[in-house]
Amino acid sequence: MTGGDGSERGRLPEVPDVPAGRAVLDEIDERIRELLLRRITVSKQVQALRRAKGEPSIQHQRENEVIAGYVDELGDPGTDIALAILELCRGRLGRS
DSSP: BBBTSOOOOOOOOOOSHHHHHHHHHHHHHHHHHHHHHHHHHHHHHHHHHOOOOHHOOOOOOHHHHHHHHHHHHHOOOHHHHHHHHHHHHHOOOOOO
């Protein structure tokens, strides 16, 4: 699988120096933020559709699948990342 920049997934990009490496990291961080904002928007739409059908806005089985995907790709730290993303998208559980 290749990334949007043509690099193979998981393969580290070659950077000639620290400033160039930081520029790549800044670009990656910007793309991550953009994707998170997109995910939040879509998640809120899905939640609204589920509520309109009388279903709960949160499906714990689905959230467990999302967490498992992050763990499969990133190892144990994937749990914390997935939980943070889910909280961004649906809010903190147990809060009104």
